[in-house]
Ligand SMILES: *[C@@H]1O[C@H](CO)[C@@H](O)[C@H](O)[C@H]1NC(C)=O
Ligand SMILES: *[C@@H]1O[C@H](CO)[C@@H](O)[C@H](O)[C@H]1NC(C)=O
Ligand SMILES: *[C@@H]1O[C@H](CO)[C@@H](O)[C@H](O)[C@H]1NC(C)=O
Ligand SMILES: *[C@@H]1O[C@H](CO)[C@@H](O)[C@H](O)[C@H]1NC(C)=O
Ligand SMILES: *[C@@H]1O[C@H](CO)[C@@H](O)[C@H](O)[C@H]1NC(C)=O
Ligand SMILES: *[C@@H]1O[C@H](CO)[C@@H](O)[C@H](O)[C@H]1NC(C)=O
């Protein structure tokens with residue numbers, strides 16, 4: 001007997017086999033997990049008559065990811081019908097186990113003995129009653145009392161994965177409103193939940209829905225018809241009635257506490273189930289042992305390409321093609337590995353980014369690739385255009401436009417193309433034919449290879465210059481910073497970066513015991529002061545109020561704000577943190593806030609030129625805040641009151657970064673605290689996550705006020721609302737004279753081209769869909785005249801103002817209700 005290092009000699013094998021057998025034999029029953037008898041990694045349980053197996057499995061054996069699941073045991077397929085830890089795979093098989101915990105729940109423990117998944121039953125009768133987990137011949141895993149396995153506390157049939165086995169109910173609990181969902185796997189080897197699901201209508205009707213992301217419905221079964229014993233939009237069920245010899249019984253039950261559909265297979269030898277497929281179709285499948293495959297009896301939606309967003313952003317769906325998803329010209333698969341697994345949700349990415357109006361030496365203006373015979377994507381916007389050329393122009397003029405289609409009327413798309421479908425293989429009678437879409441591509445996509453290499457050289461040279469310039473800039477900044485004198489004497493306490501930590505006493509003295517109040521904002525009052533050892537330097541001291549952070553976190557946030565330095569952002573000089581007191585010391589702006597200059601009764605008003613520079617300065621400051629400094633900071637409260645003007649009337653944005661200084665356990669807190677009606681983006685009102693685009697919206701509102709020199713909303717004597725942005729947008733779209741929109745005090749002096757540019761970009765900034773709004777960087781380029789933009793669509797919310805629900809108007813315009 002030759003034993004090399006890698007092999008195990010046979011006596012050891014015998015011993016291992018003995019231990020293994022011993023372990024198996026010592027179990028009470030092979031279908032049960034009990035206290036002290038867990039299922040260890042690699043082992044499995046088999047239901048009494050051997051139909052189903054509960055065990056550990058690895059759908060993708062190229063990864064170290066293991067799941068606990070149930071699969072068929074007696075047929076020649078080992079399809080998995082249920083997965084416990086769908087989105088939390090375990091990585092160490094040997095030291096994981098499925099066991100009954102002290103409180104009676106069934107838990108999956110990983111190698112650190114921490115629970116990965118649990119049955120999570122909270123109303124356990126008593127932890128003294130011994131519990132067991134049993135895999136039944138129906139494929140149902142139950143948690144029940146050891147002495148009476150009919151007393152079930154939890155069952156996998158109430159928590160389907162993607163497969164709905166006979167005997168299970170897919171329904172709605174009328175008491176809690178909870179619905180059961182069949183959620184597809186993300187990929188053929190990835191059991192984590194995808195966007196596609198089947199569920200009973202949560203609104204209470206008797207129809208089943210196929211949904212994408214629980215929001216976009218792409219198929220419905222129609223209501224259950226008791227008379228016909230079918231769902232109204234599934235007439236084929238008639239043929240499957242038991243009276244026609246099919247081995248199934250089924251029915252919809254509407255009981256007091258719950259409503260559900262259920263079905264049974266009468267013939268014990270038949271193996272069948274409903275499955276929510278990776279590609280978003282629901283299928284009824286039957287196993288045909290002779291053929292060794294699943295036979296599909298029924299599926300919906302009938303057309304694969306009717307599945308919502310199946311091919312992801314910019315993907316193209318082609319019926320009957322394999323694979324049915326592809327990318328249009330100029331695009332490539334964003335995540336090829338996922339695509340290979342049948343998960344197309346990542347969609348397609350551009351090979352070359354758009355130039356977006358910048359007409360430079362390499363490449364030139366973006367161009368269009370016309371794709372015929374397509375079903376057009378969703379979310380088209382219509383634009384008034386007299387010809388295909390005008391339609392193309394309207395698209396090219398907008399940085400956010402990705403495609404257009406012209407058939408006598410002009411449609412344009414902003415952002416990703418969703419549900420684009422190639423219908424060339426389909427006859428016109430079945431909804432084929434379709435339209436033509438022109439997809440915007442970088443000019444380089446149309447040129448020959450020779451051009452490309454030349455452009456590469458030019459690109460490298462340019463890149464070299466950019467790198468060099470960046471290095472020089474960084475070095476100079478470092479040198480300048482080193483040279484700049486410390487703002488205050490070193491006698492002050494420890495400094496945080498370049499910030500000075502003041503004592504409360506210092507600030508009391510500096511502000512003459514907080515005697516000269518400059519104003520009050522969302523976070524507290526501001527006082528004028530002057531640092532005693534530098535009388536020439538006036539400062540503004542802000543006393544923070546409200547729920548405050550602890551010392552350590554406060555210092556961390558303050559030092560972040562301290563690193564934000566830009567000519568259009570108010571400079572933080574120092575802070576004080578003593579006990580519960582938190583104060584911030586800023587540079588002082590002699591000219592006060594923008595609202596005073598725009599709406600104040602003072603005789604001094606800003607000239608058009610000054611206004612344009614103010615608009616540009618605010619945009620630059622915000623652009624820096626959003627991306628150019630180390631951490632992206634969303635201001636959350638852009639309004640004229642938060643824009644200060646220095647002695648040369650240059651704007652400086654104040655109050656940024658403060659939201660972070662307050663105790664923030666949820667964005668909801670932030671929402672109620674920050675933001676001012678009239679400047680708030682609609683997504684904020686809706687309570688969804690706020691991005692930098694919320695600042696863009698507020699900026700747009702402020703820009704309108706800069707142009708008009710009045711508050712955006714005014715109540716007319718008859719009670720209706722005079723909403724300036726709406727007026728300006730209508731003038732823009734209708735081609736009216738914008739000069740009438742400019743503040744009467746400066747009307748004669750305004751540069752018409754600048755007024756138009758300002759109004760256009762302001763209107764783009766206040767689009768309802770945040771994706772349609774430009775970034776602050778783009779706003780800067782537009783105001784600088786480097787980028788041309790098209791006429792914006794009128795935001796839907798403006799249209800609503802014309803026929804308003806009162807609540808909306810109150811909110812949007814900040815007018816008091818009457
Ligand atoms: C239960 O029985 C099956 C086959 O009968 C076997 O493969 C499995 O290892 C057994 N499980 C345990 C935990 O003994
Ligand atoms: C695991 O991978 C090997 C190739 O590496 C393959 O032959 C085998 O069939 C795979 N097993 C399963 C269960 O996928
Ligand atoms: C148990 O349920 C609670 C609340 O319902 C949930 O927060 C927790 O994540 C669940 N635990 C496991 C292991 O599923
Ligand atoms: C077992 O539990 C079921 C369900 O709770 C109950 O109906 C039945 O009476 C119990 N049987 C015994 C013997 O306790
Ligand atoms: C389904 O029934 C509900 C009432 O239960 C009804 O409001 C709805 O219109 C019906 N849907 C269809 C498609 O008939
Ligand atoms: C899915 O829906 C949620 C909430 O409705 C939303 O936040 C999320 O962005 C949606 N996902 C996608 C990919 O659109």
Ligand SMILES: *[C@@H]1O[C@H](CO)[C@@H](O)[C@H](O)[C@H]1NC(C)=O
Pocket residue numbers: 255256257
């Ligand atoms: C509804 O549920 C409650 C408690 O879960 C139960 O007592 C009652 O019998 C149920 N009613 C029906 C009609 O099923």
Ligand SMILES: *[C@@H]1O[C@H](CO)[C@@H](O)[C@H](O)[C@H]1NC(C)=O
Pocket residue numbers: 376407408409411
């Ligand atoms: C052009 O397309 C639009 C949008 O798809 C459609 O509503 C309209 O009927 C089409 N017009 C013609 C003339 O085909």
